[in-house]
Amino acid sequence: MVAGCSLPGLSSSTPASTGSGAGRTASTTATTTAASAGSPSASPSSGIGSYLLIVDASGSMRTSDVGGGTRMAAAQQAASKFVSSLPKGSRIGLASYGDKTLEEAPRSVGCGDVSLKVPVGSDAGAVTQQVRALRPAGWTPIGRALRTAAAQAKGRALNVVLITDGEDSCAPPDPCQTAASLAADNAGLSISAIGLNASSDQLSCIASKGRGYFVTASNSAQLAPRLDALTDPAAASRTLSPSGVQSIRPGQSVDQIRKSHPDFPQVRTGTQTRVVWMNCTWTFSAKGVLTSIELGTSAATIDGLSVGDAATALGVLGTAVSTSTSGGVETRIYAADARLGLGWKVQIEDGRIITIVLCTCLTGSCPPSVDQIRRIQEDPTMKPTKITCVDDGNWAVVESNFEGDLTGGWLLLQRVGAEWMKIKRVTHGGDCYMIPYDAPFSELGKAMGGFCDFRASAVLVKVSPITMDGIGPITLGMSRGSLEGPVMHMSMEDECEPQSTSNTFNGRVPGLDGYHMRFTDGKLTGIMINADGARTLAGATVGMSLTSLVDLYPGRLTKDDAHDRYLYQAGGRTLEFSYLGDSDMVTDEVRTILVHDSDTPWNYC
Numbered sequence: 001m002v003a004g005c006s007l008p009g010l011s012s013s014t015p016a017s018t019g020s021g022a023g024r025t026a027s028t029t030a031t032t033t034a035a036s037a038g039s040p041s042a043s044p045s046s047g048i049g050s051y052l053l054i055v056d057a058s059g060s061m062r063t064s065d066v067g068g069g070t071r072m073a074a075a076q077q078a079a080s081k082f083v084s085s086l087p088k089g090s091r092i093g094l095a096s097y098g099d100k101t102l103e104e105a106p107r108s109v110g111c112g113d114v115s116l117k118v119p120v121g122s123d124a125g126a127v128t129q130q131v132r133a134l135r136p137a138g139w140t141p142i143g144r145a146l147r148t149a150a151a152q153a154k155g156r157a158l159n160v161v162l163i164t165d166g167e168d169s170c171a172p173p174d175p176c177q178t179a180a181s182l183a184a185d186n187a188g189l190s191i192s193a194i195g196l197n198a199s200s201d202q203l204s205c206i207a208s209k210g211r212g213y214f215v216t217a218s219n220s221a222q223l224a225p226r227l228d229a230l231t232d233p234a235a236a237s238r239t240l241s242p243s244g245v246q247s248i249r250p251g252q253s254v255d256q257i258r259k260s261h262p263d264f265p266q267v268r269t270g271t272q273t274r275v276v277w278m279n280c281t282w283t284f285s286a287k288g289v290l291t292s293i294e295l296g297t298s299a300a301t302i303d304g305l306s307v308g309d310a311a312t313a314l315g316v317l318g319t320a321v322s323t324s325t326s327g328g329v330e331t332r333i334y335a336a337d338a339r340l341g342l343g344w345k346v347q348i349e350d351g352r353i354i355t356i357v358l359c360t361c362l363t364g365s366c367p368p369s370v371d372q373i374r375r376i377q378e379d380p381t382m383k384p385t386k387i388t389c390v391d392d393g394n395w396a397v398v399e400s401n402f403e404g405d406l407t408g409g410w411l412l413l414q415r416v417g418a419e420w421m422k423i424k425r426v427t428h429g430g431d432c433y434m435i436p437y438d439a440p441f442s443e444l445g446k447a448m449g450g451f452c453d454f455r456a457s458a459v460l461v462k463v464s465p466i467t468m469d470g471i472g473p474i475t476l477g478m479s480r481g482s483l484e485g486p487v488m489h490m491s492m493e494d495e496c497e498p499q500s501t502s503n504t505f506n507g508r509v510p511g512l513d514g515y516h517m518r519f520t521d522g523k524l525t526g527i528m529i530n531a532d533g534a535r536t537l538a539g540a541t542v543g544m545s546l547t548s549l550v551d552l553y554p555g556r557l558t559k560d561d562a563h564d565r566y567l568y569q570a571g572g573r574t575l576e577f578s579y580l581g582d583s584d585m586v587t588d589e590v591r592t593i594l595v596h597d598s599d600t601p602w603n604y605c
Helices: 069-086 124-133 142-150 176-186 201-209 220-229 234-238 253-262 311-317 370-377 429-434 441-447 457-464 480-484 544-552
Strands: 012-015 050-056 090-096 114-120 158-164 189-196 209-216 273-277 278-283 289-296 322-324 329-337 342-349 352-361 386-390 395-402 409-414 421-426 504-508 515-520 522-529 558-560 566-569 573-578 593-598
Touching: 050 069, 050 114, 050 124, 050 142, 069 124, 069 158, 069 189, 069 220, 090 124, 090 142, 114 124, 114 142, 142 158, 142 176, 142 189, 158 201, 158 209, 158 220, 176 189, 176 201, 189 220, 189 234, 189 409, 201 209, 209 220, 209 234, 220 311, 220 457, 311 329, 311 342, 311 352, 311 395, 370 395, 370 409, 395 421, 395 441, 421 429, 480 522, 544 566
Parallel strands: 050 090, 050 158, 158 189, 189 209
Antiparallel strands: 012 273, 090 114, 273 278, 278 289, 289 352, 322 329, 329 342, 342 352, 386 395, 395 409, 409 421, 504 515, 515 522, 522 593, 558 566, 566 573, 573 593
């Protein structure tokens, strides 16, 4: 068995029937043989070489959405298996980012949190030990991590593999440009990436510019084999995966494909056409757009799936989005890359796989259909006039009437897996206050034509997470004049009697109940929050138990019994969680969250 689409051979252009793209129907069409394509052949690799893993330990890796555990646990398990399976004579190293600081830390601190845990060498045991010791907490400085990793090449070949669940949060340096520069300066360097529940143009660009390969993984079962495949990025690129084959994926036009692959066969337009190339069947629409890639019968996908395998092997693809049966053949659709609308279409007969197809067949792709929108809103009278996809297609803003023509506004939808979920119907200004704190406000605001002004309003403060830099548009170090100026429009009210020192002012903003600010020498030096719903970036809230707080930040907080609080300090800033309640009563829950300059502690008035 060979990797899918990796064998050179005959190329042909075949007018297709209008039915299924399965191999069963392809055999009934007449084939016109075209010139043989100069397809690259697979070159077996012994796997012996030098490798450096970069493992993301940012705060989001705490998320549990990969089947039974956290993203961090899945990455640790896959990385440990990868290291143990390397052939004797291989050299391996480890770098990470985000494990030393909190994601609430000041940007200047969090973006410097990159470390080389184990230099490239023969100590595989040390790599495994350090991987297992990682605890997710901080920022995502991918560009800096790539530089740290590339420094280990030292003039020799090095295969860098990044395992991450998201994009860089610290640019500059821009990670894609960094990968291109590093690859240009190091002839033997390759940089590949695995997006753990993360399909991203940025990650794809890193791998493309870094002479590597990018692939997604949505669960722990997928992560291990896909990581193992990246021991040979060139071979992985010739294997059918959610990224397609050799960066060719459904949704691209034949002109795009032939521009980067001149040896790809000519494709007729005006009718649906199939092309046999590199041991796979490629189906194009009448407009010349690739709609599917069908795996050849002697090949395997990046997960090791092949035609003829038992259907039980499909567990690696997760849970089927849809199933149907016709004529004794069961058809299942699995999510491959929800952001791009790509799915795996698998047909099964007598308990065996008979076709495996990567296609533009996932129902959760953006934009959702009008019928989907009407079902979600439960309003068959809706007539959407505009649907805007934002946040890489993970959110949709639907401009429409509602309830006939009685009301007009916007419907905000968020994609969850392969499905769409209603977040909020916005028909008046008050609805803007009800949008979740983690929504992409800037993009939503533009899509709604500025109806909800999130630029610097009290709305944005209320929905923004607390960090050690501040809260949304309110940042430590800003002047009172900036806060009250024409951009922010937040008039301050004095909360205290005259202070003992004339350069200190404690105040509040009308409409922001529970948010208190302290200015020293005209600069904001502290914010105290006791508002319901306020939360830190990691999810700490007013009212949560102290036990939950400590569990959320394991080993990160210092307890100050003298002042009834937990502290975290970094970059000259302090994050406090006070458990002192009314009448100075000690409680067992967080009562107040404070952020302030470490040399200017909060003073109650």
